[in-house]
Amino acid sequence: MADIKDPENTIIIELKDGNVIIELLPDVAPEHTARMKELARSGQYDNVAFHRVIPGFMAQTGDVANGNMEKDFNLGRAGTGASDLPNVKAEFSSLPFDRGVLGAARSQNPDSANSQFFLMFAEGHFLNNQYTVYGRVIEGMEHVDGIAVGEPPSAPDRMISVKVAADI
Numbered sequence: 001m002a003d004i005k006d007p008e009n010t011i012i013i014e015l016k017d018g019n020v021i022i023e024l025l026p027d028v029a030p031e032h033t034a035r036m037k038e039l040a041r042s043g044q045y046d047n048v049a050f051h052r053v054i055p056g057f058m059a060q061t062g063d064v065a066n067g068n069m070e071k072d073f074n075l076g077r078a079g080t081g082a083s084d085l086p087n088v089k090a091e092f093s094s095l096p097f098d099r100g101v102l103g104a105a106r107s108q109n110p111d112s113a114n115s116q117f118f119l120m121f122a123e124g125h126f127l128n129n130q131y132t133v134y135g136r137v138i139e140g141m142e143h144v145d146g147i148a149v150g151e152p153p154s155a156p157d158r159m160i161s162v163k164v165a166a167d168i
Contacts, residue, residue, distance in 0.1 A: 002139035007166035009033060011040060011135070014160040015147070020119075020140035021165075022102055029091035029134035032104050032113065036134070037164050039064060039083060039115055045162035047071070051078035053149045053156075057124060060105055061159060062116035069158050078152060082114035088132075089113075095133040097124040100144075102135030119144050 002021045004010045009024040026033040039045050044064040051067055052060040061067065065081025066074060090110040097103060097120055105116035113132060121144070137144060148157045 004165050008164065009037075010138075010165035011036060012163050012165055012168065013045075013140075014162075015140075015143045016157060016160070017143045017146050018140055020143050021138050022135045023138045024102075024135045025095075025133065028093045028095060029104075029132050031088045032091055032132050032134035035083075035085065035088050035113075035115070036117070038085070040162040040164050041167065044083060044115070045159055047158050047160065049073070049075070049078050049152075049156040049158050050147050051075070051152045051156060052118075053147050053153055054121075054151065055149050056122050058103075058118040058120050059144060059147045060116060060118040062105065064115045069156070075152050075156065078156075079116070082116065085114065087112050087114050091132045091134070092129050093133055094129070097127040097131070097133065099123060100137035100141050101133055102137070103127065104132040104134060106131070121145065 011022040013020040047070040048067040066077040104113035106113040
């Protein structure tokens with residue numbers, strides 16, 4: 001397993017092919033980091049589908065309202081929802097959107113991030129300073145590369161479980 005320096009700010013996402021370990025960046029985006037940990041700890045990310053997966057770009061997930069494949073799942077609604085918590089204001093930084101970066105998904109309003117996020121397959125520097133970077137994959141990127149593609153995928157993959165490393 002990866003050398004986890006800060007278990008309290010490390011997320012482990014279990015996918016069908018193996019674990020993806022993400023180092024969160026609380027110094028860069030403290031509110032986004034806190035939100036991801038809160039939703040992970042409450043189990044809300046478990047069984048949530050990857051509803052928008054674009055090859056060479058990114059895989060999006062995190063719709064805890066409509067994306068849970070074990071609870072009233074409707075693929076057509078996945079990607080339209082959020083958690084019951086208030087939205088998170090943008091925390092823009094100079095960090096670039098490179099392969100393996102965790103970014104906050106949002107609407108056109110920069111302060112509308114909530115539960116949804118995406119993992120970059122490749123660099124997407126056109127997103128720089130417009131979306132919040134709040135983590136990076138430190139192990140398991142090959143499992144991210146294996147996520148079923150589509151907008152939405154016909155047979156979407158899911159996050160089997162999402163945990164904070166300190167809790168394992």
